[in-house]
Amino acid sequence: MISLTSPVETRAHRWPAGAKLAALCIATMALFALDSVAGQGAAFAVMLALYAAPGAVFLRSGVARLRMLWPFLAVIVIWHLATATPAQGAVIALRLVTAVGLANLVTMTTRLSDMVDVVRWLAAPLRRVGLNTRALELGIALVIRFTPKLAAKGAALGQAWRARSSRRPGWRIVLPFTLIALDDAEHVADALKARGGI
Numbered sequence: 001m002i003s004l005t006s007p008v009e010t011r012a013h014r015w016p017a018g019a020k021l022a023a024l025c026i027a028t029m030a031l032f033a034l035d036s037v038a039g040q041g042a043a044f045a046v047m048l049a050l051y052a053a054p055g056a057v058f059l060r061s062g063v064a065r066l067r068m069l070w071p072f073l074a075v076i077v078i079w080h081l082a083t084a085t086p087a088q089g090a091v092i093a094l095r096l097v098t099a100v101g102l103a104n105l106v107t108m109t110t111r112l113s114d115m116v117d118v119v120r121w122l123a124a125p126l127r128r129v130g131l132n133t134r135a136l137e138l139g140i141a142l143v144i145r146f147t148p149k150l151a152a153k154g155a156a157l158g159q160a161w162r163a164r165s166s167r168r169p170g171w172r173i174v175l176p177f178t179l180i181a182l183d184d185a186e187h188v189a190d191a192l193k194a195r196g197g198i
Contacts, residue, residue: 006061006108010054017114018121020106027102031095037087040094047101058108065104068151069097107144116141142188153180 006013012020027043034040051062073093080089107115119140123133154177161169 006058008054008058008061010058010109012054012105012109015109017110018118020110021115021118024102024106028099031099034095035091037090037094040091040098044094044098044101047098047105050105051101062101062104062108065148066097066101069100072096112141112144115144138192146184146188150181150184153177 031040031043034043048059048063051059073096076089076093076096080086080092116137119137120133123136126133154173157173157177157180158169161173
């Protein structure tokens with residue numbers, strides 16, 4: 001779900017990373033305070049408007065990342081239809097899409113190095129008591145960097161399966177996807193060791 005920085009330059013690219021992350025935290029808390037479908041729908045509309053403001057290319061790029069939420073949304077909808085609580089399901093589904101969309105918006109308009117700087121600043125009190133925070137900073141950077149890469153590889157694996165079989169891939173691609181993720185992790189670990197580790 002997390003995007004790399006968007007190639008489309010926006011005004012938000014020049015805003016401080018700390019301010020954007022703080023606004024994201026506040027917006028997420030506000031989403032959890034809203035319990036009505038109308039309120040969540042309004043928040044969803046605001047999120048879409050933020051994507052649309054820089055132009056159609058930015059909007060398409062951002063919304064394309066949200067398509068990966070459909071399995072989670074399907075489970076939510078089916079469960080709440082089965083339990084006869086469709087309004088509650090709509091609130092949860094809209095909250096999920098809006099929260100992930102806002103987080104994706106922040107990563108699309110923020111350089112990875114700026115986000116790591118914010119984490120380093122937040123972890124400063126831990127360094128004062130003697131804790132090494134480099135692992136935390138590196139871990140967050142790796143999650144932000146590799147999540148979209150792994151998602152793209154998973155999508156490519158699914159397409160490769162569909163090109164060779166009429167059946168849906170389902171659980172059958174879990175093992176090869178796991179092996180791909182482990183292989184990537186091993187290469188990253190080797191690269192870190194070659195550079196002195198953490």
